[in-house]
Amino acid sequence: MSFDNPSFLSFPRLRFERPTVAIVGGGASGVLTAVQLLRRRSPVRVVLVEERPRLGRGVAYGTTCDSHLLNVPAAGMGAFPDEPGHFLHWARGRRPEAHGGSFLPRRLYGEYLEWCLEEEIAAARRRTPFTAIQGRVTALASGPGGAALRLAGGETLWASQVVLAMGHSAGAAEAWSASAPRGPIRDAWQPDAIAGLPPGRPVVLIGTGLTAVDVMLSLEEAGFDGPIHAVSRRGLFPQPHLPVASPAAAPVSVPPPSALPGRGATPERARELVAAIRAEIRLAVALGGDWRTVVDGLRPRTQALWAALPEAERARLHRHALRYWEVHRHRMAPEVAGRIERLRRSGRLQVTAGHVLSVTATSGGAAVTVRPRGARAAGTASHPTELTLEGGAVIRCTGPREHLDSVGDPLLDGLFAGGDARPGGLGLGLAVDEDGRLLDRAGEPSDTLWALGPLRRGALLETTAIPEIREQAAALARILPEAAVAVEVGYALEEAL
Ligand SMILES: Cc1cc2nc3c(=O)[nH]c(=O)nc-3n(C[C@H](O)[C@H](O)[C@H](O)COP(=O)(O)OP(=O)(O)OC[C@H]3O[C@@H](n4cnc5c(N)ncnc54)[C@H](O)[C@@H]3O)c2cc1C
Structure with missing residues (x-):
């Protein structure tokens, strides 16, 4: 879908218009919020601002590699909480062989999100006007009843309510990255991450999570046949889903909830919680079940279990488990x-x-120095204290940044500096109340600023997958129109930018 010209919305045209909800970020979170507002025919104007050329893609669904598959079966990926099978139904129109247990390409899901948006725009017509703007929001000033947003191109947008849906921030926060040479280090989330690799040389991946898995698949697709070194603190790869062989066997609904929450009080210590989950898994396996049922069954309870832990116990869980x-x-x-x-x-x-100690440039690419897990101070020939992985390129696959106050994003930096936002629990994401209102430096909920998706990580921990995001988007669409009143936004806000 096409974007509109930002000057269309610039001051003072919107000043006395109907309430405007501006959404910053047009990935899954931003698009699902817009879709919900449109679907409800909310009496607001929706303005979606996205930097990338396509809506609904973001980090996860912007891939063009068909080997990058969803990590949730199709049956659970519907855009609407009350229609989890909506995506499957749409996907069958394009891939008749798809069933509830299919793991479909993420590229297809990006298309689906854009399609949902187009459908709702067409259905809502003028009842909920919609505008998409391609651009980057670099600053935001909020005051009673409204906010002014500054785009990188210099334009100012006005809104009664602002939803922050900026999702994942890329880049490494690890100590090695500060001194590392920029040249040989590539970022897995950049489109050219594997372009022009030196032939015949190994590639070193820092990280072994889903991002590293994506890169390995892309390397294979591109015909790369050299060695791949992957290094991470624990060297753990994501576990596999169980295969679903036939449509009849497809798990079309969420597995039954674990018995864990029903047994006694909610654990208030990290150690107790981990022990309870382990016990539950042992029981499930002893009864002929699978550990995955317990893990998936905990999903509806994860946020409450996290919230019930005192801060120090959350920190312990975060660090160790x-x-x-x-x-x-x-x-x-x-x-x-x-x-x-x-x-x-x-x-x-x-x-x-x-533990990656350093990355240095070499004549053939780069060398990554690692202290192997469990290495002793003295070291031996079979267990050295340090080892070096040489490669033609190093690809950073460390996933999203958790601490947003060190990302270097001008919008976030401005919000923190101005006291409109503060980091969430354990410094993760942004601090929000239970409805998603930003908490300011003093802990007061904002009248104007909201966040959803990965930005709520500090409060909820599990908030990045579609089943969580679609719930949050639907809840926001219920609250936002009530909160958004058409007010005259003062010139003072523009001066504050
Ligand atoms: C690799 C990967 C695979 C995943 N697979 C699945 C899966 O299979 N199933 C599942 O349920 N979940 C999956 N997830 C989780 C989840 O669906 C994603 O995290 C989801 O993409 C989050 O969407 P988002 O819009 O919040 O963030 P993002 O995808 O990060 O999108 C944010 C958008 O905001 C834009 N933006 C940021 N800052 C600004 C600004 N200042 N101005 C304008 N625009 C801005 C960015 O350009 C971007 O498009 C996956 C996540 C990843 C990273």
Whole structure:
């Protein structure tokens, strides 16, 4: 779909118009929020601002590689909380062989999100006017009843309510990245991450999560046949989903909830929570079940379990157990897992568990120095204190940045500096109340600024997948029109930018 000209919305044209809800970010979170506002025929104007050339793509669904599959079966990926099968129905129109258990390409899901938006725009017509603007919001000033947004091109937009849907921030926060030479280090989320690799040289991936898996698949698609070194602290890959062989066997609904929450009080210590989950898994396996049922069954309860832990216990869980939880919770499609396993068995993929100490440029590319996990101070020939992985290129696959106050994004920096926002619990994401209103420096909920999706990570922990985002988008669309009143936004706001 096409974008509109930002000057169309610039001051003072919108000043006395109907309330405007501006959404910053047109990935899955921003598009689903717009879709919900349109679907409800909300009496507002919706303005969606996205930097990328296409809506509904963002980090996850902007891929053009057909090997990058959804990590949730098609039956669970519908855009609407009350129609989880909506995506499957749409996808069958394009891929008749798709069934509820299919892991379809993420590229297809990006198309679906854009299609949902177009459908709702057409259905809502003038009842909920919609405008899409391509641009980057670099500053925001909010005051009673409204906000002014500054675009990178210099234009100013006015809105009664602003939804922040900026999602994932790229880039590494690790110590090695500060001193690393920029040249040989590539970012997995950049479109040219694997372009022009030196032939015959190994590639070193920093990270072994879903982002690294994506890169391995892309390398294969591109015909890369050299060695791949992957290094991460624990060397853990995401676990595989169980294959769903036939449509009849497809898990079309969420697995039954775990018995865990029903047993006694909600754990208030990280250790107790981990022990309870382990006990539940042992029980499930003893009864002939699978650990995945327990992990998936916990999903509706994860946010409440996280919220029930005191801050220090959340920090403990985050530090020691989160990575283990994530590799079990965010799994690979079975066929993707099969491809990674084949790479490992062939010897082309070598995995190192360890701490990256430095990345240095070499004549042939780069060298990554690693302290292997469990290395002792003295070291031995079989267990050295340090080892070096040489490659023609190093690709950073460390996933999203968790601490938004160090990302270097001018919009976020301005919000923090001005006291309109503060980091969420454990410094993750943005601090929000239970409806998604930003909490300011003093902890007061905003009248104007909202956030959803990965930005709510500090409050909710599990808030990045579509089943969570679609709930948040639907809830926001219920609240926002009531909160958005048409007011005259003062000139003072523009001066504050
Ligand atoms: C690789 C990957 C695979 C995933 N696979 C699945 C899956 O299979 N199933 C599932 O349920 N979930 C999956 N997820 C999780 C989830 O669906 C995504 O995290 C989702 O993309 C989050 O959407 P978002 O819009 O919040 O963030 P993003 O996708 O990061 O989109 C944010 C958008 O905001 C724009 N933006 C940012 N700042 C500005 C600004 N200042 N001005 C204008 N625009 C801005 C960006 O350009 C971007 O398009 C996956 C996530 C990743 C990273």
